[in-house]
Amino acid sequence: xxxxxxxxxLKHALLERLMHYYHFLCGQPGAPxxxxxxxxxxxxxxxxxxxxxxxxxxxxxxxxxxxxxFRSVEVLSAxxxxxxxDTAFESVVIGxxxxxxxxxxxxxxxxxxxxxxxxxxxxxxxxxxTCGRHVIQPMVSLPTVVRNxxxxxxxxxxxxDATQEVADQAVAxxxxxxxxxxxTSLTTPDDVFVRHEHISVGLAELSYQxxxxxxx
Amino acid sequence: xxxxxxxxxLKHALLERLMHYYHFLCGQPGAPxxxxxxxxxxxxxxxxxxxxxxxxxxxxxxxxxxxxxFRSVEVLSAxxxxxxxDTAFESVVIGxxxxxxxxxxxxxxxxxxxxxxxxxxxxxxxxxxTCGRHVIQPMVSLPTVVRNxxxxxxxxxxxxDATQEVADQAVAxxxxxxxxxxxTSLTTPDDVFVRHEHISVGLAELSYQxxxxxxx
Numbered sequence: 001x002x003x004x005x006x007x008x009x010l011k012h013a014l015l016e017r018l019m020h021y022y023h024f025l026c027g028q029p030g031a032p033x034x035x036x037x038x039x040x041x042x043x044x045x046x047x048x049x050x051x052x053x054x055x056x057x058x059x060x061x062x063x064x065x066x067x068x069x070f071r072s073v074e075v076l077s078a079x080x081x082x083x084x085x086d087t088a089f090e091s092v093v094i095g096x097x098x099x100x101x102x103x104x105x106x107x108x109x110x111x112x113x114x115x116x117x118x119x120x121x122x123x124x125x126x127x128x129x130t131c132g133r134h135v136i137q138p139m140v141s142l143p144t145v146v147r148n149x150x151x152x153x154x155x156x157x158x159x160x161d162a163t164q165e166v167a168d169q170a171v172a173x174x175x176x177x178x179x180x181x182x183x184t185s186l187t188t189p190d191d192v193f194v195r196h197e198h199i200s201v202g203l204a205e206l207s208y209q210x211x212x213x214x215x216x
Numbered sequence: 217x218x219x220x221x222x223x224x225x226l227k228h229a230l231l232e233r234l235m236h237y238y239h240f241l242c243g244q245p246g247a248p249x250x251x252x253x254x255x256x257x258x259x260x261x262x263x264x265x266x267x268x269x270x271x272x273x274x275x276x277x278x279x280x281x282x283x284x285x286f287r288s289v290e291v292l293s294a295x296x297x298x299x300x301x302d303t304a305f306e307s308v309v310i311g312x313x314x315x316x317x318x319x320x321x322x323x324x325x326x327x328x329x330x331x332x333x334x335x336x337x338x339x340x341x342x343x344x345x346t347c348g349r350h351v352i353q354p355m356v357s358l359p360t361v362v363r364n365x366x367x368x369x370x371x372x373x374x375x376x377d378a379t380q381e382v383a384d385q386a387v388a389x390x391x392x393x394x395x396x397x398x399x400t401s402l403t404t405p406d407d408v409f410v411r412h413e414h415i416s417v418g419l420a421e422l423s424y425q426x427x428x429x430x431x432x
Binding site for chain 1: 228229231232234235236239240262298299300301305313314315317318319321322324325328329330368369392393395399413414416417419420422423424426427428429430
């Protein structure tokens with residue numbers, strides 16, 4: 001997280017595009033993944049330029065085949081490899097509110113290599129309740145769960161004023177990365193990777209587009 | 217949504233950075249917003265390069281003052297103006313699952329100009345239930361709600377195989393933008409703006425970083 005901005009953005013934009021290709025190549029309801037696909041077809045699906053699609057695929061070592069284009073299975077496999085989806089890792093969700101419960105129950109994470117082995121909350125009225133396949137545990141159990149399951153990621157969905165304290169506890173318990181859903185900055189050791197997920201970035205783009213429309 | 221990729225990414229990256237500045241300038245728990253701030257201070261807070269911070273602020277018309285730097289209130293106001301947060305708009309959430317319920321109850325949207333005036337679901341066992349301040353309504357009521365409240369945005373949190381049909385209904389009801397949380401592409405008229413929110417983009421970045429750590 002202590003990196004130059006240019007590097008970070010390039011990487012993030014590429015990761016984001018690869019994730020779009022991945023989603024659209026995984027097949028849509030009623031439209032299973034084709035065996036082969038051209039960069040033009042991918043570009044049309046994701047509303048991007050096909051030169052950029054070819055450049056991105058070349059960057060991760062995927063080559064097209066004469067007359068058929070790209071083999072979907074090769075593209076998907078290369079993206080999975082680059083993004084680490086085949087390197088399984090375990091996570092915990094801390095904060096069993098609506099968002100935390102939604103994330104802890106989200107079915108799409110497993111196929112991307114992430115397991116969720118615990119849901120934590122310190123509210124006495126929540127501890128012990130069942131949420132999907134999880135029983136909500138108190139924070140005092142966090143170190144044991146992290147150690148026993150080799151947990152590397154903590155997903156934080158706690159209120160802003162609790163985020164730093166909970167992050168400290170997660171770091172002390174041994175986690176290597178934090179996915180922070182509160183709109184607060186965090187101070188963490190340099191070897192802990194932090195990704196801030198601001199739902200409001202999406203809202204900002206929509207708000208911007210809607211305000212432009214209303215001006216027209 | 218039918219735009220060139222380069223343009224789209226630049227815009228998105230700038231929006232995203234502005235949103236980061238905005239969050240960190242809005243003050244953190246225990247650290248209220250300072251009256252003035254330098255680009256170096258902003259840069260340190262958001263872990264970016266201060267040249268880029270100055271460039272971004274200049275791009276939205278914010279000027280620094282000799283010896284004091286930027287006035288926080290001017291930066292915040294400029295960002296609110298550019299991103300349209302002062303242009304209030306109404307939205308509905310369609311799909312009253314965990315994520316839809318979390319979004320419909322999220323307290324941070326109002327200050328960014330977005331109201332949520334309805335939560336919809338077609339499951340008979342959900343219609344009529346109370347979720348936070350919303351009573352879940354059937355889809356048949358959507359056109360009336362959109363018309364009566366001047367709703368411009370539909371937030372879709374329905375299963376992938378229902379997303380296109382629901383999007384069609386929202387467009388027919390008159391909405392101008394869609395925030396799609398299902399990982400499916402959508403076909404919509406050119407004058408409807410669509411933002412796809414892939415939670416898995418965040419996961420991809422974390423997965424990538426964790427797999428790199430495990431190689432070291």
